[in-house]
């Protein structure tokens with residue numbers, strides 16, 4: 136059991152819950168290495184993936200996680216639904232609710248939408264990313280990947296680099312990392328770092344080379360190309376020069392550094408392709424851990440105390 140019925144935010148998630156989810160996630164990683172990558176734990180449970188926004192990793196890894204836990208899975212895509220005929224969000228989800236859904240995983244462009252959903256339905260709600268607010272399951276797979284790599288959070292230094300202001304990944308990572316006692320520095324264009332964010336216990340450094348010298352691991356965030364049209368950065372070339380994690384910057388470092396990215400990557404913008412593909416990178420391991428961590432989250436929310444192999 137976790138402290139909350141739903142999994143919507145990491146703001147008040149206790150350290151005990153985070154560590155429990157990581158330990159179970161690591162056990163599920165072992166299940167994923169077996170010839171038969173499936174356990175009967177959530178047999179008879181109905182889970183709906185309610186996606187109002189594009190997704191590759193989150194949608195696929197939730198679906199895989201649900202199927203590997205033997206749950207019954209239904210996928211909803213907003214673009215082919217009756218929302219296009221004018222049906223409201225509330226009517227849509229209440230129609231879904233009466234079909235006896237135990238858990239809804241939702242991605243939605245509006246911040247706060249997952250919390251709002253808890254007012255409309257009785258199902259357990261998992262936030263698969265709500266606008267530029269939070270992406271708690273991504274942050275959980277990120278901290279699991281760090282733990283797998285470093286085997287401790289003690290004295291760990293993590294930098295989050297890029298557009299912090301519009302990133303749901305950044306906020307959830309900050310909440311989780313600070314709860315775990317990790318030192319966190321943010322780096323990016325000053326206008327893309329929220330005013331007052333130091334109140335969450337993070338530092339800010341605008342010099343990416345100094346940040347690389349300081350950090351054990353960096354989590355590089357996507358420059359959101361869809362927002363470039365409204366002038367968030369002067370040019371891709373200039374961004375790469377000042378904040379990009381380039382091959383040259385990594386070659387000049389006199390130490391090992393772990394490279395993370397939640398995806399999708401803009402190769403040659405925030406991260407050079409050969410850095411993303413290098414031995415320093417754990418980006419694809421993050422994706423694999425995403426399946427195991429989402430299995431862990433669903434297991435703890437829905438299993439009612441059964442053991443992993445029951």
Ligand code: CP
Nearest residue numbers: 190191192193397398
């Ligand atoms: N990291 C992440 O949320 O990727 P998707 O948008 O592809 O789900």
